[in-house]
Amino acid sequence: MIDISAKTRILAWLAAMPFLLVVLMFEIAPLLAVAANSIQTETSFSLSNYSEILTSKFYLGSFKVSFLISIATALIGLGIGLPAAVLLKRMPGRVQQFVVICSNIGANFTGFPLAFSFVIMLGVSGSFTLLLQRIGLLEDFNIYSTSGLVIAYSYFQIQFAILLVLPSLAAITAEIEEAAHLVGASRFAFWWRIGLPILAPSLLGSFLLLFANAMGTYATAWALVGGSANVVTIRIGELTAGDVFSDPYLADALAMLLVVSLILPIVVEQMFLRTKDRDR
Amino acid sequence: MSYVEIRELTKKFDTTTVFENINLDVDEGKICVLVGPSGCGKTTLLRAVAGLTHPDSGVIRLDQRDVTKVEAKNRGVGMVFQHYALFPNMTVEQNLAFGLEQKKLPRPEIRKKVDGVIELMGLGPRAKARPAALSGGQKQRVALARALVLEPKLLLLDEPLSALDAQIRKRLRDELKRLQHDVGFTAIFVTHDQEEALMLGDQVAIMQAGRFVQIGAPAEIYNRPANLAVANFVGDFNIFDPATVERLFGVAAQTSSWAVRPEAIDISPADRKASANGGAVETEVTVMAVQILGAMVRHYTRAQDVMIKVDLLNKPDQRLFQIGEKARISIARNAIAEMNE
Numbered sequence: 019m020i021d022i023s024a025k026t027r028i029l030a031w032l033a034a035m036p037f038l039l040v041v042l043m044f045e046i047a048p049l050l051a052v053a054a055n056s057i058q059t060e061t062s063f064s065l066s067n068y069s070e071i072l073t074s075k076f077y078l079g080s081f082k083v084s085f086l087i088s089i090a091t092a093l094i095g096l097g098i099g100l101p102a103a104v105l106l107k108r109m110p111g112r113v114q115q116f117v118v119i120c121s122n123i124g125a126n127f128t129g130f131p132l133a134f135s136f137v138i139m140l141g142v143s144g145s146f147t148l149l150l151q152r153i154g155l156l157e158d159f160n161i162y163s164t165s166g167l168v169i170a171y172s173y174f175q176i177q178f179a180i181l182l183v184l185p186s187l188a189a190i191t192a193e194i195e196e197a198a199h200l201v202g203a204s205r206f207a208f209w210w211r212i213g214l215p216i217l218a219p220s221l222l223g224s225f226l227l228l229f230a231n232a233m234g235t236y237a238t239a240w241a242l243v244g245g246s247a248n249v250v251t252i253r254i255g256e257l258t259a260g261d262v263f264s265d266p267y268l269a270d271a272l273a274m275l276l277v278v279s280l281i282l283p284i285v286v287e288q289m290f291l292r293t294k295d296r297d298r
Numbered sequence: 299m300s301y302v303e304i305r306e307l308t309k310k311f312d313t314t315t316v317f318e319n320i321n322l323d324v325d326e327g328k329i330c331v332l333v334g335p336s337g338c339g340k341t342t343l344l345r346a347v348a349g350l351t352h353p354d355s356g357v358i359r360l361d362q363r364d365v366t367k368v369e370a371k372n373r374g375v376g377m378v379f380q381h382y383a384l385f386p387n388m389t390v391e392q393n394l395a396f397g398l399e400q401k402k403l404p405r406p407e408i409r410k411k412v413d414g415v416i417e418l419m420g421l422g423p424r425a426k427a428r429p430a431a432l433s434g435g436q437k438q439r440v441a442l443a444r445a446l447v448l449e450p451k452l453l454l455l456d457e458p459l460s461a462l463d464a465q466i467r468k469r470l471r472d473e474l475k476r477l478q479h480d481v482g483f484t485a486i487f488v489t490h491d492q493e494e495a496l497m498l499g500d501q502v503a504i505m506q507a508g509r510f511v512q513i514g515a516p517a518e519i520y521n522r523p524a525n526l527a528v529a530n531f532v533g534d535f536n537i538f539d540p541a542t543v544e545r546l547f548g549v550a551a552q553t554s555s556w557a558v559r560p561e562a563i564d565i566s567p568a569d570r571k572a573s574a575n576g577g578a579v580e581t582e583v584t585v586m587a588v589q590i591l592g593a594m595v596r597h598y599t600r601a602q603d604v605m606i607k608v609d610l611l612n613k614p615d616q617r618l619f620q621i622g623e624k625a626r627i628s629i630a631r632n633a634i635a636e637m638n639e
């Protein structure tokens with residue numbers, strides 16, 4: 019490493035100040051406020067919010083559903099996004115650019131517009147539902163259900179996955195693939211022994227981001243199924259904004275548990291990658 | 299019948315023709331060096347031989363077998379890429395073993411072959427390292443080992459040394475020559491470095507805009523360039539067009555240009571009598587500059603309005619000429635390469 023003089027280091031800190039300030043004001047401070055609120059009730063400080071959640075079938079169930087949807091859609095996202103990205107890499111540059119732009123839009127096409135599109139396409143009398151029923155591929159399908167949520171989430175998860183995976187594919191050059199082919203590897207052998215191992219760390223990272231993305235999705239779920247979906251974000255929304263169940267402190271405790279469930283995997287991943295780096 | 303035969307091979311990309319109806323022969327156990335400017339089609343030809351790209355027409359035969367339509371991995375061809383193309387997730391050993399594993403050889407045999415090549419290439423201390431931890435020279439040695447361990451019928455090397463710095467490059471070049479002597483592989487080696495070409499090649503094929511302009515032994519290429527482009531590639535010739543030949547040396551009715559190496563020209567003091575060598579041509583020059591090039595001393599001389607480079611061996615007792623000194627140069631007839639293009 020080149021030795022950076024003290025002066026440059028101070029300059030670097032100064033330059034980073036505005037950014038750090040934003041992080042402090044809009045991420046750290048709210049998080050601390052949420053953490054502080056989460057150990058309060060209407061009357062006193064206590065951990066009762068947490069004990070309420072951890073003993074409630076209802077709230078634990080919301081975590082379970084959120085986890086299942088997030089894991090499922092992260093896997094679907096990678097399962098389809100990775101092969102799509104690999105194919106895309108073989109296309110001319112202009113096609114790649116076009117798809118990246120579309121995926122960028124698609125990955126951010128969430129909330130009410132997405133839910134609305136899905137209702138039109140896949141709702142009880144949606145055009146696609148009717149079409150599938152007509153040709154007999156579909157008996158009954160309910161977009162307003164957990165599997166409906168999985169399909170709706172998959173829409174942006176797949177495109178998000180393409181965006182996440184595409185840059186890491188640069189590590190797999192045509193030369194490496196040809197070298198493997200020339201020493202006798204089949205396509206399968208190449209991907210199993212070389213391609214996927216090369217991508218493994220970035221696939222793991224992408225999975226965690228997709229997982230977090232799904233865990234944090236609120237508007238799409240709410241717009242599609244309203245309060246009837248038992249996912250964590252909807253429970254939080256209900257407790258903060260709802261007029262019947264309002265309990266902001268309990269909502270904050272739920273939010274803290276959500277944050278922990280997102281940070282924990284990332285910490286584990288970082289530790290895992292660090293030990294792997296040391297092995298080299 | 300040659301060991302490697304390329305016959306009337308044509309390759310086009312859309313509208314651009316990379317090469318058309320080209321022919322090349324390589325004998326068993328020999329290195330054929332392909333040289334030529336960037337973009338002339340060397341890589342494309344190599345990839346066609348490897349089976350990584352499909353020619354539009356023509357035939358490629360390897361050891362009596364027509365491999366034109368054979369899949370790359372079944373041709374028995376090994377390839378070394380300019381940027382190594384090692385498998386980054388595998389150690390050196392694993393890189394070498396991978397191809398043997400694909401062939402489903404028994405474990406002990408794989409072990410034996412890998413160890414043998416690791417020993418041969420002096421890679422022992424790095425056998426457990428991953429590519430990221432290797433220097434450029436080591437990486438290229440692993441790439442070469444990975445190809446050799448499969449005992450290919452033909453080894454293809456696409457500018458394997460050009461990403462390395464000069465010293466490593468020289469070392470690896472010498473090593474390659476030694477290896478070829480010991481192992482006796484047949485290879486097509488692409489480079490754009492003339493020294494590399496002349497030193498490594500049993501045969502040098504000079505390619506230009508998708509054609510071979512000259513194919514021959516290094517000495518032949520070096521001493522008898524077929525045209526101006528070859529002369530320029532092997533470097534440093536004095537080129538005299540027919541009119542200049544007549545003006546300087548009084549040799550008339552020439553249709554071809556002459557190419558003469560600087561070290562093939564004799565230079566002597568102006569007052570010395572013309573050499574008795576009957577066939578030689580002579581002319582008067584003035585020394586304009588003198589430059590030490592190491593083993594050679596380069597004299598830039600002028601005859602009328604023509605610059606002529608003359609090299610003398612830098613021996614302790616060599617008489618060097620002074621700037622401004624008048625001198626006489628003489629060129630033996632057998633030192634003149636006549637070029638028709």
Ligand SMILES: Nc1ncnc2c1ncn2[C@@H]1O[C@H](COP(=O)(O)OP(=O)(O)O)[C@@H](O)[C@H]1O
Nearest residue numbers: 311314316334335336337338339340341342343
């Ligand atoms: N895949 C390809 N598609 C289109 N043109 C190509 C392709 N590969 C090579 N070419 C063209 O073929 C010519 C020869 O290229 P190449 O064989 O790489 O030359 P060299 O290796 O001698 O530098 C170049 O003009 C190059 O632009």
Ligand SMILES: [Mg+2]
Nearest residue numbers: 337340341342
């Ligand atoms: Mg090339």
